Amino acid sequence: MPRLLSGLQPSGQLHLGNYSGAIKQFLTLQDQGYESYVFVASYHALTSVRDPQALRANIRQVVIDYLAFGLDPAKTNIYLQHDVPAVTELAWLLGCVCPKSQMDKAVSYKDKVAKGIPASIGLYTYPVLQAADILAVEPDVVPVGEDQRQNVEIARDLAQRFNHAYGSEDNPVFKVPQVMIQPGTAVLPGLDGQKMSKSYGNTLDPFLPEKKLRKTIMKIVSDSTPVEAAKNPDTDTTFALFSALAGADDPRTLELAEKYRATDIGFGYGHAKQALFELMLEHFGPARARREELMKDPGYVEGVLRDGAEAANQAMTDVTARARAAVGL
Numbered sequence: 001m002p003r004l005l006s007g008l009q010p011s012g013q014l015h016l017g018n019y020s021g022a023i024k025q026f027l028t029l030q031d032q033g034y035e036s037y038v039f040v041a042s043y044h045a046l047t048s049v050r051d052p053q054a055l056r057a058n059i060r061q062v063v064i065d066y067l068a069f070g071l072d073p074a075k076t077n078i079y080l081q082h083d084v085p086a087v088t089e090l091a092w093l094l095g096c097v098c099p100k101s102q103m104d105k106a107v108s109y110k111d112k113v114a115k116g117i118p119a120s121i122g123l124y125t126y127p128v129l130q131a132a133d134i135l136a137v138e139p140d141v142v143p144v145g146e147d148q149r150q151n152v153e154i155a156r157d158l159a160q161r162f163n164h165a166y167g168s169e170d171n172p173v174f175k176v177p178q179v180m181i182q183p184g185t186a187v188l189p190g191l192d193g194q195k196m197s198k199s200y201g202n203t204l205d206p207f208l209p210e211k212k213l214r215k216t217i218m219k220i221v222s223d224s225t226p227v228e229a230a231k232n233p234d235t236d237t238t239f240a241l242f243s244a245l246a247g248a249d250d251p252r253t254l255e256l257a258e259k260y261r262a263t264d265i266g267f268g269y270g271h272a273k274q275a276l277f278e279l280m281l282e283h284f285g286p287a288r289a290r291r292e293e294l295m296k297d298p299g300y301v302e303g304v305l306r307d308g309a310e311a312a313n314q315a316m317t318d319v320t321a322r323a324r325a326a327v328g329l
């Protein structure tokens with residue numbers, strides 16, 4: 001059975017970008033029979049969250065939201081990064097074969113610093129920790145959004161460097177996984193048209209109360225093309241969000257594109273935003289209801305995490321022993 005590994009940071013409320021870039025793929029793959037490991041990247045969130053209470057709340061919320069979106073603990077092991085100590089040990093071993101120049105080239109660091117996240121050593125070296133997260137469970141595939149492609153490439157490169165330094169062709173220490181990015185899923189824009197990101201304050205949260213959800217959608221940036229003029233769907237943020245959620249080839253998306261281009265039906269951006277609002281309510285209706293139930297059942301959530309940590313620690317045992325032995329420890 002092929003194995004997948006991925007994770008999200010509890011650096012804030014999950015958003016439509018996380019869903020369409022990452023979580024949607026986890027759901028498809030778990031139902032295709034992948035043995036799935038999906039974790040909450042609590043150590044990574046320390047690069048941007050300095051409030052312990054907020055971090056604790058975010059971690060819990062991410063787990064609840066994974067379950068609400070449809071991750072099934074019978075098929076997907078859900079665990080917290082800080083419950084699997086092997087990853088921090090492997091991060092050190094991998095860091096010792098990682099040239100500094102490789103971190104200098106990582107674009108995510110520059111993007112995050114440009115957006116005001118403190119330029120800490122943790123942030124600078126986070127792709128090494130991410131490589132350890134990945135390599136520790138020996139996955140076949142790592143499903144992520146387009147913005148994470150480079151980081152998974154770094155993990156692949158570090159695995160190869162380590163294998164070259166310490167392993168042999170026949171007996172590699174680390175398995176080299178494949179990155180998996182849903183074709184046609186670009187980096188989803190946020191309310192302001194920049195990359196939707198928890199730490200940029202431009203997100204669309206599928207779990208917002210109905211009124212707030214509508215109000216937030218109405219804030220999405222648009223240009224000043226008047227109602228009666230034709231508009232270009234391909235450059236509009238509302239259309240990009242609609243298309244990501246419904247699917248680019250979905251009849252509803254094609255119909256919406258037609259309305260953008262029409263000049264005789266009085267179709268404005270407000271109408272497109274209303275269509276997105278209705279689609280969000282329809283698409284996430286079951287998840288919104290499940291989330292309400294899960295919020296009332298902390299015992300269930302704790303149990304899921306206990307089982308997930310046990311499975312993940314078990315999955316990491318052999319590779320950690322191999323890596324230690326390989327370096328001479």
Ligand code: AQP
Nearest residue numbers: 008009011017018021022144145187188196197198199
């Ligand atoms: N805008 C996006 N479009 C498509 N995919 C996205 N992802 C994130 N934003 C978008 C995907 O979500 C997964 C989780 O990412 P993360 O939480 O580890 O960190 P991130 O990519 O840095 O996400 P954020 O929201 O931007 O978090 P902050 O602001 O804390 O850095 C990844 O698979 C990512 O591709």
